[in-house]
Amino acid sequence: MISQSNWRGLPYHSIGQHYKAIFGEKVYKIPVSVAVTCPNREGFRGMQTCNFCDTWGSSAYPDLQGLELISQIEESRERVLRRINAGKFLVYFQAYTTTFAKVAKLREQIAASLKVDKIVGIVVGTRPDCISDALIDLLREFSEKCYVSVEFGVQSFDENQLIWMRRGHTAKKSMQALFRVSESCPKVNLGIHLMFGLPHETDADAIKAAKICNSLPIDNVKLHNLHVLKNTSLAADFTAGKFVPISLSDYVDRAILFLQHLNPRIAIHRLAALSSRREELIAPKWTSKKMEIYQIFLNTMAERGSYQGQSYKPLVDEVHHAQI
Numbered sequence: 389m390i391s392q393s394n395w396r397g398l399p400y401h402s403i404g405q406h407y408k409a410i411f412g413e414k415v416y417k418i419p420v421s422v423a424v425t426c427p428n429r430e431g432f433r434g435m436q437t438c439n440f441c442d443t444w445g446s447s448a449y450p451d452l453q454g455l456e457l458i459s460q461i462e463e464s465r466e467r468v469l470r471r472i473n474a475g476k477f478l479v480y481f482q483a484y485t486t487t488f489a490k491v492a493k494l495r496e497q498i499a500a501s502l503k504v505d506k507i508v509g510i511v512v513g514t515r516p517d518c519i520s521d522a523l524i525d526l527l528r529e530f531s532e533k534c535y536v537s538v539e540f541g542v543q544s545f546d547e548n549q550l551i552w553m554r555r556g557h558t559a560k561k562s563m564q565a566l567f568r569v570s571e572s573c574p575k576v577n578l579g580i581h582l583m584f585g586l587p588h589e590t591d592a593d594a595i596k597a598a599k600i601c602n603s604l605p606i607d608n609v610k611l612h613n614l615h616v617l618k619n620t621s622l623a624a625d626f627t628a629g630k631f632v633p634i635s636l637s638d639y640v641d642r643a644i645l646f647l648q649h650l651n652p653r654i655a656i657h658r659l660a661a662l663s664s665r666r667e668e669l670i671a672p673k674w675t676s677k678k679m680e681i682y683q684i685f686l687n688t689m690a691e692r693g694s695y696q697g698q699s700y701k702p703l704v705d706e707v708h709h710a711q712i
């Protein structure tokens with residue numbers, strides 16, 4: 389049962405608590421890069437690279453990108469084990485858009501990953517428009533055998549913001565993809581990535597995003613603040629004064645507002661983005677201070693007495709669900 393008493397003193401339902409409830413201990417995600425491109429980068433249907441995406445395609449460990457899959461897993465696992473004595477790991481097929489690769493290849497990669505010592509499941513990162521029948525079958529098949537999670541890069545539920553980001557998919561497509569996977573693969577754990585700090589965004593947008601999340605069949609959310617990386621279209625906008633990154637205090641306020649309206653059942657991966665390549669970060673500089681930001685969140689929520697689900701109203705969200 390999800391309640392604050394299970395959150396071990398945190399003011400929100402962390403993904404660590406979610407893993408603990410399932411696996412009985414701390415579980416670490418190992419990001420790997422097996423996909424080399426995505427529909428945007430390939431220019432499918434006239435699409436363009438997302439305005440915030442740099443050449444690494446969201447990879448957490450670009451230095452491992454050239455290695456074979458198993459080597460990436462073992463290397464990342466050893467990096468974690470050098471710091472702590474971890475017993476269980478999930479392989480996170482993260483960079484670019486994994487499911488753009490042929491499903492047969494992905495099947496081989498997942499099967500090989502699951503043979504590695506201490507690997508107890510997989511997480512697949514993808515876009516809402518990269519879901520085929522074959523992929524659904526694959527997810528269902530593996531979810532019968534082990535923990536499977538899919539994380540969709542939804543980014544925003546505002547259609548105009550998605551156009552500005554050059555995502556090439558709509559919010560409606562995101563919602564359809566989530567319901568499709570949920571209905572076809574009931575054992576798959578579903579997550580989404582959401583961004584705050586978009587142009588002209590308001591507090592009302594954060595509350596609306598939480599209410600839409602509450603109406604969707606999702607289990608977790610990963611929050612990002614939109615940051616500017618080198619060699620992106622957003623960097624050109626930033627230099628030209630067309631994009632101003634959100635301040636730390638505004639971002640914290642907005643993310644807390646989102647949490648307050650979010651169903652406490654939904655786990656939170658992280659509260660802000662962190663550039664894994666600090667030399668690539670242009671702005672805002674505060675985004676490079678991971679632990680400081682986390683502590684500011686905790687302090688601010690403690691001072692205000694705020695917590696996830698504080699303003700969540702189940703009946704209102706059920707009505708909203710019927711309207712989607």
Ligand code: SF4
Pocket residue numbers: 425426427428429436437438441442445446483484485515541
């Ligand atoms: S953010 Fe994802 S979908 Fe967009 S260009 Fe980068 S890898 Fe492709």
